[in-house]
Amino acid sequence: MTFDLGNLAAFDTRPIDPKKLKGGGEKYLLERATERATKLIHKIFALPDAGRPKDGGRLVSLPDTVTPLPREKPVPKPKPQTRWEAFAEKKGIVKKKRSRMVFDEESDSYKPRYGYGAVDKDGTEDSFIDYHSSMDKDLAEGNDPFIVRQREKQDRVSLNKKQNAANKRRAMAESMSTMGATVHELSLNKDFKEKTKTQLDAAFDVARASTASVGKFDQKLQDEPKVRGGKRKFAAVVDEPPPRGAKRRDGSSARNEQQQNLALLSRMLGAEGGGDSVLNQSKAVKSVHDQVGAQTALDEREQKRAKKIFKKKERGLKKKAQKKKRG
Numbered sequence: 001m002t003f004d005l006g007n008l009a010a011f012d013t014r015p016i017d018p019k020k021l022k023g024g025g026e027k028y029l030l031e032r033a034t035e036r037a038t039k040l041i042h043k044i045f046a047l048p049d050a051g052r053p054k055d056g057g058r059l060v061s062l063p064d065t066v067t068p069l070p071r072e073k074p075v076p077k078p079k080p081q082t083r084w085e086a087f088a089e090k091k092g093i094v095k096k097k098r099s100r101m102v103f104d105e106e107s108d109s110y111k112p113r114y115g116y117g118a119v120d121k122d123g124t125e126d127s128f129i130d131y132h133s134s135m136d137k138d139l140a141e142g143n144d145p146f147i148v149r150q151r152e153k154q155d156r157v158s159l160n161k162k163q164n165a166a167n168k169r170r171a172m173a174e175s176m177s178t179m180g181a182t183v184h185e186l187s188l189n190k191d192f193k194e195k196t197k198t199q200l201d202a203a204f205d206v207a208r209a210s211t212a213s214v215g216k217f218d219q220k221l222q223d224e225p226k227v228r229g230g231k232r233k234f235a236a237v238v239d240e241p242p243p244r245g246a247k248r249r250d251g252s253s254a255r256n257e258q259q260q261n262l263a264l265l266s267r268m269l270g271a272e273g274g275g276d277s278v279l280n281q282s283k284a285v286k287s288v289h290d291q292v293g294a295q296t297a298l299d300e301r302e303q304k305r306a307k308k309i310f311k312k313k314e315r316g317l318k319k320k321a322q323k324k325k326r327g
Contacts, residue, residue: 001036003043006065010040080171 001012012032020028047060081089088095101110104119112118129135129145138148209215 001039003040004066005043005047006062007067007069008040008044008062009067010036010043012036082167082171 001010001014003010016029016032024031044060045058047062050059050061053059087093098113100113102113102119103109104111129149135145135148138145208218211218
């Protein structure tokens with residue numbers, strides 16, 4: 001019999017006597033379980049004493065576990081550091097835990113440091129404001145100092161939220177990597193930010209046009225800019241008028257069209273036409289071959305299907321003829 005006191009478990013691998021089990025049943029199993037549990041409790045009480053609680057009883061320190069048990073959930077991943085946490089670690093700044101309640105001298109009582117009923121640190125609840133020279137501009141413009149103070153507090157809160165969101169984006173970027181350089185390192189670059197914004201705008205334009213009406217009848221957002229697509233350029237059908245003082249040349253547009261067609265043909269033919277080839281001939285031949293093969297396979301399937309239908313109709317006609325002869 002083995003014991004794993006770290007897990008408060010006992011293991012008895014000896015087989016059960018089938019004769020006793022058949023004669024005693026559950027009573028026999030209960031007696032064996034009681035005997036093993038008693039031995040486990042004796043082992044626990046034999047451990048060194050770790051103190052006495054106030055309400056009586058005894059405390060012992062359990063040893064390390066022997067039997068590994070699987071976790072219900074995976075081991076939590078460490079959270080990515082914020083900019084301040086990375087800076088504090090680099091500079092050796094240790095965060096000190098502060099108490100939740102602080103003493104307020106004005107009310108002569110303890111109040112929460114943050115949240116409801118907290119100490120008024122920024123003075124937004126004061127009934128008066130001390131004058132200082134920086135208020136001259138607001139007073140000259142006729143601004144209420146109390147409203148200005150409230151607005152400054154709102155600006156501080158919004159800035160804090162913005163920095164929080166930036167920390168989350170930066171932490172998410174740190175968990176990804178791109179070809180040896182982390183996204184976090186790239187995100188510090190101005191060009192990377194502009195490129196990312198351009199990609200997001202392009203993705204938004206694609207998603208906006210990915211509907212049955214290509215975005216024509218979709219509900220538009222407020223102040224949503226119009227999508228400006230590139231316009232196709234066509235060659236002039238009629239010859240453009242020559243500059244003042246120059247002679248008119250008939251057929252210039254036709255010559256331009258001829259030159260464009262020759263240049264396109266030269267690019268397609270490549271070395272045979274004296275230009276750089278943009279046509280992958282082997283790929284084009286393979287594509288045509290695949291299309292012909294697919295069409296041939298389709299035709300063969302259609303022929304087999306037609307033969308099956310013909311044979312089925314032929315069998316039906318024979319059966320009808322036999323029935324007529326019998327009748």
